[in-house]
Amino acid sequence: MSTKNAPTHPQPLDLKSVRITDSYWSNHVDLIKHTVIPYQWEALNDRVPDAEPSHAIRNFRIAAGLEEGSFAGFVFQDTDLYKWLEAVGYSLAQSPDSDLEKVADEAIDLIGAAQQEDGYLNTYFTIDKLDQRWTNLMDCHEMYTAGHLIEAAVAYFYGTGKTKLLDIARKIADHIDDRFGPEEGKIRGYDGHQEIELALVKLYHATSEVRYLNLAGFLIDERGQKPNFFEEEFERRGRISHWAPGVVQKGPVNLAYHQAHKPVREHEVATGHAVRAVYMYTAMADLALLKGDNALLEACRRLWDNIVQKQMYVTGSIGSTHHGEAFTFDYDLPNDTNYSETCASIGLIFFAQRLLQNEVKGEYADVMERALYNTVTAGIAGDGKHYFYVNPMEVWPAASEGNPGKRHIKPVRQKWYGCACCPPNVSRLLSSLGQYIYSASDEALFVHLYIGSQISHEVAGRSVQLDMESRLPWEGQVRLKVQEADGAGDFTIALRLPGWSAESAVRVNGQPAQYELRDGYAYIRRDWQAGDVVELELDMQPRRIYAHPNLRASSGKVALQRGPLVYCLEETDNGAPLASLSLPADAELQVVTDEWRGGVAVIEADGLRTGTPAEAPNDLYSTVRPQLEQQRLRAVPYTLWGNREPGEMTVWIRES
Amino acid sequence: MSTKNAPTHPQPLDLKSVRITDSYWSNHVDLIKHTVIPYQWEALNDRVPDAEPSHAIRNFRIAAGLEEGSFAGFVFQDTDLYKWLEAVGYSLAQSPDSDLEKVADEAIDLIGAAQQEDGYLNTYFTIDKLDQRWTNLMDCHEMYTAGHLIEAAVAYFYGTGKTKLLDIARKIADHIDDRFGPEEGKIRGYDGHQEIELALVKLYHATSEVRYLNLAGFLIDERGQKPNFFEEEFERRGRISHWAPGVVQKGPVNLAYHQAHKPVREHEVATGHAVRAVYMYTAMADLALLKGDNALLEACRRLWDNIVQKQMYVTGSIGSTHHGEAFTFDYDLPNDTNYSETCASIGLIFFAQRLLQNEVKGEYADVMERALYNTVTAGIAGDGKHYFYVNPMEVWPAASEGNPGKRHIKPVRQKWYGCACCPPNVSRLLSSLGQYIYSASDEALFVHLYIGSQISHEVAGRSVQLDMESRLPWEGQVRLKVQEADGAGDFTIALRLPGWSAESAVRVNGQPAQYELRDGYAYIRRDWQAGDVVELELDMQPRRIYAHPNLRASSGKVALQRGPLVYCLEETDNGAPLASLSLPADAELQVVTDEWRGGVAVIEADGLRTGTPAEAPNDLYSTVRPQLEQQRLRAVPYTLWGNREPGEMTVWIRES
Known part of the structure; x- marks a missing residue:
C-alpha cells in the first residue's frame, strides 16, 4: 500500500512482506486458508448440507445470462462473494495457490460477465429490476455492495498482480462517480450502509486516481446535510421501504440509525447501526490522514472516545441492541440482550488501525487487540465452519429459546446465515492479519500486536528483516530479533506496552532497554544491527x-x-x-x-x-x-x- | 351472588353487604368513585386534553345511527365503555348516586340502540363490516368484547336492580349460544382472547340459565382440541391476520400464545398472553366448582403452582415479556424488560379468588394480596388520572428512551392509552374490592384480606354484623368486632394468617384464642355474640x-x-x-x-x-x-x- 501521500505517518506493511509464524495465530490463519475459504466457496455455491443457501454464485450466473431463474437472498447478497474474493486475495498474497487462484479467476470472469455496459453491477437489480437502480439508496445497499467489490478488487490486485477485477471495480466506481457528487447534474446522495467510502480510499491507493478519494470525501461530507437526502428520497418513492414493500410508512426516517441525522463532523456520539458507523469512521480517519483534515480527525477522536469509554463491551464488541443491530446510548451495555456483531468488532479494528496511522497511541492498539483476541475469534468455531453473528456477554440457552427478546442470542454457532456478513468478514480480516501487527513510517517500525511473524521492510533507507516470536496469549514473553539491517544509521523500533500489562520489561540484547515512553509505546532508537534482540516481558497476572x-x-x-x-x-x-x-x-x-x-x-x-x-x-x-x-x-x-x-x-x- | 349450586363452598359476599371503612383503602375506593369514574367517562368521550382519544362513545353513536363517521380504535374498543359500566355498577351497589346512574343509563340506552336485531353487538363490525363478523375469532375479540358487556350487565343489575343492560347481554349471549357449541350445525369455535367464559358463569349466576354455564364449559373444553379451530379458521381466511391486513402469513399460528396448543386440562405450565391465560384459568376454577369437576380443579392447581412458584414477580405481577404481553418459561423473570401488565395482576386476583372458593388456602389469598397491594395499586397514580400498563421491577429512564427493547417500560404514568384496558380494569377491581375481603359458607365466615370494613351476612342461620378495623399496611393490628349476631349456635370465623407474618397473635376478647390452624387460616369456632372482639397482631418486621x-x-x-x-x-x-x-x-x-x-x-x-x-x-x-x-x-x-x-x-x- 502506497505511503507517498502521508510520508510522516506510519502505514501498515505490505501483506507480502509479513509472514505469520505464530503458534496461536497460525492455527487461525491456516484454518482460514485450508478450511474456511474452501468451505465458504461451497457455501457460496449452495453446497453445504443443512445450511441456509447463499444463492450468491447462482445470482451472478443468472445475471450473466448463464442460467435461468430469479434473484434470491438479500439485496446485498453479492457481497458474500466479494468478501470471499477479498480473503482469497489476502491469502494469495501470503501463500500462492494456483488451484485457488483458478477458482477465483473463474468467479471474477463470472462477475465481469454480469457487469452492465455502463459499469453498473448488482445482481439484485440487474436480473430484473434495472429500472429501479439508484432509487432507494437508503435501503438497497448498492454502494455498499460496490464497496465490497472494490475492496475485493484491490486485495486481489495486491495479492496476484492481476487487474481484471480491479478494472471491473474501476468501471463501477466510475459509474458511481459519474452519477453522484456535488457537481451540477449529479445526485447529492450517499448509501444507507457505509462501506464504499473506505473502499474508495483503497481504490485511490491502488490506482492513484484522485477522483476516487474525492468521491469518498464527498460521500462523507454530504451525509447528514440539509435538506436530507434520505428524507427527500423517501418522499420521492412514496414513503415505501425496501423491507416492507407496498406499505406506506407513517413514521419519519430514522436518520440516526443511518448516521445521517447531521453532518458527520458534528457527531458527538456513536449512533445507529454499529457496522455502518465504524465503517464510516474508518473512512473518516482515512480521509483525515490523506487530506490532513484535523477537524475530521477531531470528530474521529470524539467518536472513538465515546465508543471505548461509553459504548463498548469488555470483549471489544459494540452494538447494545439487536433492534437495528445498533448502538443505544452511553453506558447502556446490557449483558443478556446485546448484539455485539462480529462484523462490528471487525469494523472497530479497521477504525483503530486507521487511527493508528493518524497517531500512534496505545489505546487504539489495545482496543484493536481486545476486539481481535476476544470477539472476532469467538465469532468462528474451532472447526472453521460455524459462526456467531452475535457475541453475547451472557447466555442462558432456555432464554434464547423461550424469551422472544433473546432469540438473537444463539448458544451454538451456526453453519451459515442467509445474511452471511460475518463469516466472510472474519475470513478477510484473519487472512489480512499481517496488516494489523506492524506499521512503519520513514524512520520507525511500530509493533502493535505481538503475533509471531517475520517481516522485511525498508526503514530509514535500510532494508530490515525482523523475526518476532511471541508466547501470547498464554505467556508474556515476546522476542524480536533483527535478522538483517543493511547499511547503518539510527532508526526506531517502537513497541506497544499493552494497557493490560501493569509492568512490562523491555530488554535489548539482554540489558534493560533505554526507551522513550510515549502514548503507550516504548520508542527505542539506535543503529540496529543484524543479531540485535529485543525482549519484552509482559505482566500475565490474571x-x-x-x-x-x-x-x-x-x-x-x-x-x-x-x-x-x-x-x-x-x-x-x-x-x-x-x-x-x-x-x-x-x-x-x-x-x-x-x-x-x-x-x-x-x-x-x-x-x-x-x-x-x-x-x-x-x-x-x-x-x-x-x-x-x-x-x-x-x-x-x-x-x-x-x-x-x-x-x-x-x-x-x-x-x- | 347465588351460592345455591355449591352450598359447602364459601362464596364472596354480596357487594351491598360490605362497606369499606379502611383508612388506607378508602382513599383508593373514594378515588375511583369521585375521580376515576368521572375522569374515565371524560376519556370515553374523548374529552381529556392531550390524552390519546378512546373513540368508544363515538363508535357506539355511529353504530346506533346517531352520528356519521367511521369506527376508530382497536377492534375491542367497546370494552372501554363496558368496563367503565361494570365499575359504575359496583360503585352504585355501595353508594347510590342518581347523577351517575343517569349518565350510565344513557350509555346503556346507547348500547341498546347499537345492538342488532339478532343480538349481535360490536361496533367495529356493525359500523361497516357486519358481513365479516365471526370470521376471525382468533384475532378480533368478538366474544371477549361480549364478555365485558356481560360482566358490566351483571354488575349493573346487582348494583341497581335494572335489567336493561342484562337483557342486552342475554341477547348477545343467546346469539353466541345459537352459533357456537358442540351441537350439529354450530361452530366449534372459541375466542382468541378469553374473557367470555368467566362472564358467562356470572350471567348464569345472575339468571340461573344453565345454557350460559354450559356454553362456558364448551368454550373451555373445546379449546385446543384437534383439529385446531384457530388453524382451520386461519386457513379458511387465507392466512391473513387482522393485525396485518393484506399480508399472507408464512408462519404457523402461535397456539400457545392463545392457550390453544392442547386441551386446557392438559396444560402443564402457563403460556402465552398473560391476561388471556388468567382470565381462562378463572373460568376454569369457576367451572371446577360449579360442576364439581376435580380434573379441572387439578389443572387449575397445576397452573397456579406453575405461576406462583416459577413465573410470578415478587410484586404479584406476571408476564415476563412485552412480546405478546406474555409468560415466557420457568424462572425467566427479567427485571428490566418485564411486562407485568396491571390487567394480568387483576386477572391473577380473579383466579385466586375463584380458587379460594374451591378451597380455602392461605397461599391463594397471599398472592391475591401481593398483587393487589403492590401491582394493581401501582398501576394508578395518586391523582387517579395516570396509569401504568407495564409495572417494571427496574427502571432506568434513559434506557426506556434509548434502548428499543425497553420502550415499553414507562418511567411515568400515562394519561390514557389508545389500548386502554388497564385503567378501567383497575377501576372495576377497586370498586368491587368488597368481594375479595371476605367469603362465607353456610357455617363459616372467612377473612382473606385485612381491609377495614363493615359487613352483614347470614352465617349458620344467624344474621351477623361485623366491623373490621385494620391498621395495615402500616401497622399490624387488626380488630374484628361482632356488632350483631342474632340467635345462638356455633359458627366459625376463619382468619387468614398471612404468609409474610412470621408470628401472628390471635386474641378473642383479650385472651389468646383457641383456634385450629388449617392451610394458613385460624379457624375459631364458637357461639359468637355481639360484643365479641377478635384481635390479630401481625408481624410487621421488615x-x-x-x-x-x-x-x-x-x-x-x-x-x-x-x-x-x-x-x-x-x-x-x-x-x-x-x-x-x-x-x-x-x-x-x-x-x-x-x-x-x-x-x-x-x-x-x-x-x-x-x-x-x-x-x-x-x-x-x-x-x-x-x-x-x-x-x-x-x-x-x-x-x-x-x-x-x-x-x-x-x-x-x-x-x-
Whole structure:
C-alpha cells in the first residue's frame, strides 16, 4: 500500500512482506486458508448440507445470462462473494495457490460477465429490476455492495498482480462517480450502509486516481446535510421501504440509525447501526490522514472516545441492541440482550488501525487487540465452519429459546446465515492479519500486536528483516530479533506496552532497554544491527476488571482478564445456574494449563454457589437467606466459549 | 351472588353487604368513585386534553345511527365503555348516586340502540363490516368484547336492580349460544382472547340459565382440541391476520400464545398472553366448582403452582415479556424488560379468588394480596388520572428512551392509552374490592384480606354484623368486632394468617384464642355474640426476600417487604445509578414514618455505594476495585413509585 501521500505517518506493511509464524495465530490463519475459504466457496455455491443457501454464485450466473431463474437472498447478497474474493486475495498474497487462484479467476470472469455496459453491477437489480437502480439508496445497499467489490478488487490486485477485477471495480466506481457528487447534474446522495467510502480510499491507493478519494470525501461530507437526502428520497418513492414493500410508512426516517441525522463532523456520539458507523469512521480517519483534515480527525477522536469509554463491551464488541443491530446510548451495555456483531468488532479494528496511522497511541492498539483476541475469534468455531453473528456477554440457552427478546442470542454457532456478513468478514480480516501487527513510517517500525511473524521492510533507507516470536496469549514473553539491517544509521523500533500489562520489561540484547515512553509505546532508537534482540516481558497476572459504576448492567460484578484474553464461565465447567456463582473479593486467581486444544490457560478460583434453601426448595421467594456453598470456579477464554456442550455462559461474575 | 349450586363452598359476599371503612383503602375506593369514574367517562368521550382519544362513545353513536363517521380504535374498543359500566355498577351497589346512574343509563340506552336485531353487538363490525363478523375469532375479540358487556350487565343489575343492560347481554349471549357449541350445525369455535367464559358463569349466576354455564364449559373444553379451530379458521381466511391486513402469513399460528396448543386440562405450565391465560384459568376454577369437576380443579392447581412458584414477580405481577404481553418459561423473570401488565395482576386476583372458593388456602389469598397491594395499586397514580400498563421491577429512564427493547417500560404514568384496558380494569377491581375481603359458607365466615370494613351476612342461620378495623399496611393490628349476631349456635370465623407474618397473635376478647390452624387460616369456632372482639397482631418486621437460585435475574439481590408491601429504591431518595447501591447482609432495616401522603412507612438502612475510581474516572473498564462509600438507603412502597420526579427505580437491591 502506497505511503507517498502521508510520508510522516506510519502505514501498515505490505501483506507480502509479513509472514505469520505464530503458534496461536497460525492455527487461525491456516484454518482460514485450508478450511474456511474452501468451505465458504461451497457455501457460496449452495453446497453445504443443512445450511441456509447463499444463492450468491447462482445470482451472478443468472445475471450473466448463464442460467435461468430469479434473484434470491438479500439485496446485498453479492457481497458474500466479494468478501470471499477479498480473503482469497489476502491469502494469495501470503501463500500462492494456483488451484485457488483458478477458482477465483473463474468467479471474477463470472462477475465481469454480469457487469452492465455502463459499469453498473448488482445482481439484485440487474436480473430484473434495472429500472429501479439508484432509487432507494437508503435501503438497497448498492454502494455498499460496490464497496465490497472494490475492496475485493484491490486485495486481489495486491495479492496476484492481476487487474481484471480491479478494472471491473474501476468501471463501477466510475459509474458511481459519474452519477453522484456535488457537481451540477449529479445526485447529492450517499448509501444507507457505509462501506464504499473506505473502499474508495483503497481504490485511490491502488490506482492513484484522485477522483476516487474525492468521491469518498464527498460521500462523507454530504451525509447528514440539509435538506436530507434520505428524507427527500423517501418522499420521492412514496414513503415505501425496501423491507416492507407496498406499505406506506407513517413514521419519519430514522436518520440516526443511518448516521445521517447531521453532518458527520458534528457527531458527538456513536449512533445507529454499529457496522455502518465504524465503517464510516474508518473512512473518516482515512480521509483525515490523506487530506490532513484535523477537524475530521477531531470528530474521529470524539467518536472513538465515546465508543471505548461509553459504548463498548469488555470483549471489544459494540452494538447494545439487536433492534437495528445498533448502538443505544452511553453506558447502556446490557449483558443478556446485546448484539455485539462480529462484523462490528471487525469494523472497530479497521477504525483503530486507521487511527493508528493518524497517531500512534496505545489505546487504539489495545482496543484493536481486545476486539481481535476476544470477539472476532469467538465469532468462528474451532472447526472453521460455524459462526456467531452475535457475541453475547451472557447466555442462558432456555432464554434464547423461550424469551422472544433473546432469540438473537444463539448458544451454538451456526453453519451459515442467509445474511452471511460475518463469516466472510472474519475470513478477510484473519487472512489480512499481517496488516494489523506492524506499521512503519520513514524512520520507525511500530509493533502493535505481538503475533509471531517475520517481516522485511525498508526503514530509514535500510532494508530490515525482523523475526518476532511471541508466547501470547498464554505467556508474556515476546522476542524480536533483527535478522538483517543493511547499511547503518539510527532508526526506531517502537513497541506497544499493552494497557493490560501493569509492568512490562523491555530488554535489548539482554540489558534493560533505554526507551522513550510515549502514548503507550516504548520508542527505542539506535543503529540496529543484524543479531540485535529485543525482549519484552509482559505482566500475565490474571486481573479482575471492574466496570464504571454508570455501566449498570455489570454493577457488583467482575470480569476476568489475563493478557489480552477476557475470560468467561461456562456451564460445562461450573454447572447451572451460573448466576448463582460468585467470586469472593479476596479469592486468589490461579492460572492452570488445560490440555484442551493443545494447551489453554484457564483461570481457577475458590468461589461460592448460592444454594436452594432445603426447607422450601420450591419457594420462588423466601425470607431465608440461601446458604453459600464452596465451589471451585473455572473460567475459560471467552474466545473459546461455545465449543463444547451448549450451556450457560457469562463474562461478568458477581463479586462477593 | 347465588351460592345455591355449591352450598359447602364459601362464596364472596354480596357487594351491598360490605362497606369499606379502611383508612388506607378508602382513599383508593373514594378515588375511583369521585375521580376515576368521572375522569374515565371524560376519556370515553374523548374529552381529556392531550390524552390519546378512546373513540368508544363515538363508535357506539355511529353504530346506533346517531352520528356519521367511521369506527376508530382497536377492534375491542367497546370494552372501554363496558368496563367503565361494570365499575359504575359496583360503585352504585355501595353508594347510590342518581347523577351517575343517569349518565350510565344513557350509555346503556346507547348500547341498546347499537345492538342488532339478532343480538349481535360490536361496533367495529356493525359500523361497516357486519358481513365479516365471526370470521376471525382468533384475532378480533368478538366474544371477549361480549364478555365485558356481560360482566358490566351483571354488575349493573346487582348494583341497581335494572335489567336493561342484562337483557342486552342475554341477547348477545343467546346469539353466541345459537352459533357456537358442540351441537350439529354450530361452530366449534372459541375466542382468541378469553374473557367470555368467566362472564358467562356470572350471567348464569345472575339468571340461573344453565345454557350460559354450559356454553362456558364448551368454550373451555373445546379449546385446543384437534383439529385446531384457530388453524382451520386461519386457513379458511387465507392466512391473513387482522393485525396485518393484506399480508399472507408464512408462519404457523402461535397456539400457545392463545392457550390453544392442547386441551386446557392438559396444560402443564402457563403460556402465552398473560391476561388471556388468567382470565381462562378463572373460568376454569369457576367451572371446577360449579360442576364439581376435580380434573379441572387439578389443572387449575397445576397452573397456579406453575405461576406462583416459577413465573410470578415478587410484586404479584406476571408476564415476563412485552412480546405478546406474555409468560415466557420457568424462572425467566427479567427485571428490566418485564411486562407485568396491571390487567394480568387483576386477572391473577380473579383466579385466586375463584380458587379460594374451591378451597380455602392461605397461599391463594397471599398472592391475591401481593398483587393487589403492590401491582394493581401501582398501576394508578395518586391523582387517579395516570396509569401504568407495564409495572417494571427496574427502571432506568434513559434506557426506556434509548434502548428499543425497553420502550415499553414507562418511567411515568400515562394519561390514557389508545389500548386502554388497564385503567378501567383497575377501576372495576377497586370498586368491587368488597368481594375479595371476605367469603362465607353456610357455617363459616372467612377473612382473606385485612381491609377495614363493615359487613352483614347470614352465617349458620344467624344474621351477623361485623366491623373490621385494620391498621395495615402500616401497622399490624387488626380488630374484628361482632356488632350483631342474632340467635345462638356455633359458627366459625376463619382468619387468614398471612404468609409474610412470621408470628401472628390471635386474641378473642383479650385472651389468646383457641383456634385450629388449617392451610394458613385460624379457624375459631364458637357461639359468637355481639360484643365479641377478635384481635390479630401481625408481624410487621421488615424482611429481606431472596429469590430462588434458578431465578437468575435476581441472584445476589434482595427485595424488601414489610407486611403486604414490597418496597423499592427510587432515584429521588437515593440518587443514580441505583445499581451502584448495595445493602450489606448485616445492615439493620429500620422503619421510619414519612409525612408523605399522610404517613408512609419507609425502610431505611445503612448501605453502600460503589464510587468512581478517582484515578480513572472515564475508564469504562478498570482493574481498580472501586471504593465503597457509606450511604443511607431509603426504600418506599413499590405501589407508590413514580409519583415524584421521574427517575430510576429498582425492586431488587444487591446484597453485599
